[in-house]
Amino acid sequence: xxxxxxxxxxxxxxxxxxxxxxxxxxxxxxxxxxxxxxxxxxxxxxxxxxxxxxxxxxxxxxxxxxxxxxxxxxxxxxxxxxxxxxxxxxxxxxxxxxxxxxxxxxxxxxxxxxxxxxxxxxxxxxxxxxxxxxxxxxxxxxxxxxxxxxxxxxxxxxxxxxxxxxxxxxxxxxxxxxxxxxxxxxxxxxxxxxxxxxxxxxxxxxxxxxxxxxxxxxxxxxxxxxxxxxxxxxxxxxxxxxxxxxxxxxxxxxxxxxxxxxxxxxxxxxxxxxxxxxxxxxxxxxxxxxxxxxxxxxxxxxxxxxxxxxxxxx
Amino acid sequence: xxxxxxxxxxxxxxxxxxxxxxxxxxxxxxxxxxxxxxxxxxxxxxxxxxxxxxxxxxxxxxxxxxxxxxxxxxxxxxxxxxxxxxxxxxxxxxxxxxxxxxxxxxxxxxxxxxxxxxxxxxxxxxxxxxxxxxxxxxxxxxxxxxxxxxxxxxxxxxxxxxxxxxxxxxxxxxxxxxxxxxxxxxxxxxxxxxxxxxxxxxxxxxxxxxxxxxxxxxxxxxxxxxxxxxxxxxxxxxxxxxxxxxxxxxxxxxxx
Numbered sequence: 001x002x003x004x005x006x007x008x009x010x011x012x013x014x015x016x017x018x019x020x021x022x023x024x025x026x027x028x029x030x031x032x033x034x035x036x037x038x039x040x041x042x043x044x045x046x047x048x049x050x051x052x053x054x055x056x057x058x059x060x061x062x063x064x065x066x067x068x069x070x071x072x073x074x075x076x077x078x079x080x081x082x083x084x085x086x087x088x089x090x091x092x093x094x095x096x097x098x099x100x101x102x103x104x105x106x107x108x109x110x111x112x113x114x115x116x117x118x119x120x121x122x123x124x125x126x127x128x129x130x131x132x133x134x135x136x137x138x139x140x141x142x143x144x145x146x147x148x149x150x151x152x153x154x155x156x157x158x159x160x161x162x163x164x165x166x167x168x169x170x171x172x173x174x175x176x177x178x179x180x181x182x183x184x185x186x187x188x189x190x191x192x193x194x195x196x197x198x199x200x201x202x203x204x205x206x207x208x209x210x211x212x213x214x215x216x217x218x219x220x221x222x223x224x225x226x227x228x229x230x231x232x233x234x235x236x237x238x239x240x241x242x243x244x245x246x247x248x249x250x251x252x253x254x255x256x257x258x259x260x261x262x263x264x265x266x267x268x269x270x271x272x273x274x275x276x277x278x279x280x281x282x283x284x285x286x287x288x289x290x291x292x293x294x295x296x297x298x299x300x301x302x303x304x305x306x307x308x309x310x311x312x313x314x
Numbered sequence: 315x316x317x318x319x320x321x322x323x324x325x326x327x328x329x330x331x332x333x334x335x336x337x338x339x340x341x342x343x344x345x346x347x348x349x350x351x352x353x354x355x356x357x358x359x360x361x362x363x364x365x366x367x368x369x370x371x372x373x374x375x376x377x378x379x380x381x382x383x384x385x386x387x388x389x390x391x392x393x394x395x396x397x398x399x400x401x402x403x404x405x406x407x408x409x410x411x412x413x414x415x416x417x418x419x420x421x422x423x424x425x426x427x428x429x430x431x432x433x434x435x436x437x438x439x440x441x442x443x444x445x446x447x448x449x450x451x452x453x454x455x456x457x458x459x460x461x462x463x464x465x466x467x468x469x470x471x472x473x474x475x476x477x478x479x480x481x482x483x484x485x486x487x488x489x490x491x492x493x494x495x496x497x498x499x500x501x502x503x504x505x506x507x508x509x510x511x512x513x514x515x516x517x518x519x520x521x522x523x524x525x526x527x528x529x530x531x532x533x534x535x536x537x538x539x540x541x542x543x544x545x546x547x548x549x550x551x552x553x554x555x556x557x558x559x560x561x562x563x564x565x566x567x568x569x570x
Contacts (some may be wrong), residue, residue, distance in 0.1 A: 007518075013570065040518060048570075051407070051410070051411045052408050052410055052411060052569070053407050053411065053569060053570075054568065054569060054570045055565065055569055072317050072413070073319065073413040073414070073415060074318075075413075076411060076412065076413035077413045081411055081412075083404070083407055085404050086404065087403060087404030087405050087407060087408070088403055088404075088405070089403065089405050090399070090403060091333050091336045091337075092332075093331070093335075096332075098328050100325055100328075101408065102325075103321055103322060103324070103328075103411060104325050104326060104408065104409075104412040104413075104414065105324045105412060106319045106321050106322050107321070108321070146408070214389070257451025311366065
């Protein structure tokens, strides 16, 4: 069963702006799912529709097989959301906030679980302070604890590590990975793409309200991510029309120190390295240095979103 | 929709109670003190003067009215300030995300507003009890009118809190709508003392029936028949609760 089956979800605001355009997406149960996109892409709109903060214009969502919009209360009990904006109740302590959140979701406060959450999110020593006395990073960790306190089956994290320092971020991800290994589905948005690549087994990229791709991370990296041959000539190379034509099969790009050629995939896992190298040597002579670099998630993300922007401009 | 989350409703109710108890100087003792100050001032300003046509001294006449005014203003303040605080601090989304039906949210908020109103009125009356000849002639009427007024004002506070974008909006409703309607609801006077046109204005003010009925419960006298006004009061409660439910259900000014 899928944790989420989003079908044709669209949001058009009263001012006519379409924030999400006919998005169809499946989040497998038990997956660690990265939802990526530049600022204003529609990620938070999608999350807010799932969380019942924003109404959808059209489309439907199945939540563990149930109709999310028709069976809201039942679905909400099984969902935990960390909102992007820091929210805190200035009247209460972190422990009180967690007890209240448990109760609001229909659960008797589980003190042992609250203790564990406070411990894992490094809030134990701050549990008796008023939330007004907490730093921004502490408040954000408290939001994570609030999303987990009722033991949801799907956790949605909307940029949960913004403003959290590197060490804490790593420990938070370790905790999330442990939860995911226990079967909790995690849907994550983040601007730390290296972390998303490392943590997540599925990825979707949206831009300007449109879904650009959604697939398992490994599959995407092997299918979409490409390798490039970087040839260093110690000088800037500006490609002529003849160069472009001669190297057309390698999508050549000149750069400050030389030239970069895209490598294709051959049968048996081989690449077109040899052909590309020979073609470059044929045009520019032997390089000083050369190397192969594979695209990472950030490169793929930038390439896809840049293409989307160009398509939109046309 | 039928209630499905009694623990969630109870938790929200408890949270609202705990919220006003955390700042009890501001939410309970200050309103009670303010009402007592009004009373002291009027006591010395009016002396032993009797309320025209009522065979009762002004001091005794004022006490139930001031208690009711404190209840109404505090019920309104409880829900409106909670909603506004939630909006300003971003906590409102936790209510929207929680698996609570609209009727459960409204019930929890209004019940907490009633509790605060009753606590404020009880403190106020307890302080004055030794100084005034006050009886509970009709406890049922007192309870009915007190609870009804708290529900109506709590509901208006909830709607005001949903509508308001900032504290200035809430201050506008409090100062330009709630305050005049409560002050002009017969707290400080018998409607029979007024010129005809102002009498008509009072009869059109629903808060007048709440104050008058509440006073009748203590003193056995009033400008209207409280039993005849019950339909107006219950009708106002129903309209307010349904209005709150409908607006919460539609996510008015909360969900985009």
